[in-house]
Amino acid sequence: MQTKHLDCGFEVKAVNEDGTIEGYGSVFGVKDSYADIIQKGAFIKSISEHKRAKTMPAMLWQHDAGQPIGIWTDMTEDANGLKLSGKLAMETVKGKEAHALLKMGAINGLSIGFMTKQSNYDEKSEIRTLTEVELWEVSLVTFPANTKARVTQVKSTEEINTLKDAERILRDSGFSKQDAVSFVSRIKTLSSRSDSDEVGELKAALQRLNSIIH
Numbered sequence: 001m002q003t004k005h006l007d008c009g010f011e012v013k014a015v016n017e018d019g020t021i022e023g024y025g026s027v028f029g030v031k032d033s034y035a036d037i038i039q040k041g042a043f044i045k046s047i048s049e050h051k052r053a054k055t056m057p058a059m060l061w062q063h064d065a066g067q068p069i070g071i072w073t074d075m076t077e078d079a080n081g082l083k084l085s086g087k088l089a090m091e092t093v094k095g096k097e098a099h100a101l102l103k104m105g106a107i108n109g110l111s112i113g114f115m116t117k118q119s120n121y122d123e124k125s126e127i128r129t130l131t132e133v134e135l136w137e138v139s140l141v142t143f144p145a146n147t148k149a150r151v152t153q154v155k156s157t158e159e160i161n162t163l164k165d166a167e168r169i170l171r172d173s174g175f176s177k178q179d180a181v182s183f184v185s186r187i188k189t190l191s192s193r194s195d196s197d198e199v200g201e202l203k204a205a206l207q208r209l210n211s212i213i214h
Contacts, residue, residue, distance in 0.1 A: 019070065019088030019099050025112045025138040027081035031127060038130045043082050046114075046135040047075050058137040059086050061094055063113055065137075069094045072138060082112070084138060098140055106142075113137040 028040045050056055056075065061067040070088040077083070089095035101107045118132035 017090075019090045019095060020085070021070075021088065021102065022083075022085050023108075023110050024080060025075075025082040025084050025110045028079075034128075035126055036128045036130055038081075038133070040077065040079075042130050042133050043075070043077050043135060045117075045132060047077070050075070050135075057113075057135045059088075060113075060137050060139040061098060062141055063111065063137070063139045067094055069098050069140065075135075082135075082138075084110070102140075107140060109141040111139050111141045113139065 026038050026043070028038055031037050056072045058065070058068055059070045059072050061069045068089070069092070070086055072084055072086040074085040075082060088099050090099060098107075112133075113136045114133040115136065116130055116132075117134055118130075120129045120131065121127075122129070
């Protein structure tokens with residue numbers, strides 16, 4: 001098995017005590033430190049095989065097969081890469097530690113472990129393009145190797161109750177203060193209904209924005 005380190009650059013935004021997490025284990029079209037690029041479609045067969053077998057690749061700590069820290073509950077390919085949802089084992093010491101480190105932002109890297117099934121090698125550029133891989137595991141890691149695959153969210157039960165909450169979430173997503181304030185102001189202007197209606201409209205808008213960002 002060849003272990004890959006693909007770092008995605010997004011920061012953890014919120015933390016839920018139940019340990020639910022989301023992120024990208026791999027991003028398409030990005031050259032990693034091994035001079036490999038994963039092509040869109042590379043995970044489709046492996047994901048389908050896991051679904052037929054009612055299994056999932058392991059969720060490990062730092063690629064250590066002796067340290068599972070939870071389970072992946074869903075994996076799909078989207079336009080960006082390998083999108084993941086999972087849940088940390090909060091009743092275990094390692095699961096709690098991982099959750100605490102994610103919560104404080106000490107780690108947010110994801111890295112995949114796999115076997116290459118099909119690939120193309122360009123001798124001129126010395127780049128290998130992976131077109132099909134057999135996915136074995138996705139780990140939480142401290143030092144991923146390139147700049148495109150991180151935990152994007154540790155889900156929270158925290159609600160968006162005010163427009164200030166929305167502004168904060170946008171800032172956490174990487175928006176400048178001016179852009180975040182401008183977006184929230186536009187949403188506020190659109191709403192002339194009750195506060196609860198305003199919050200509902202804002203949540204819907206943020207969900208649409210989140211799908212674009214990620």
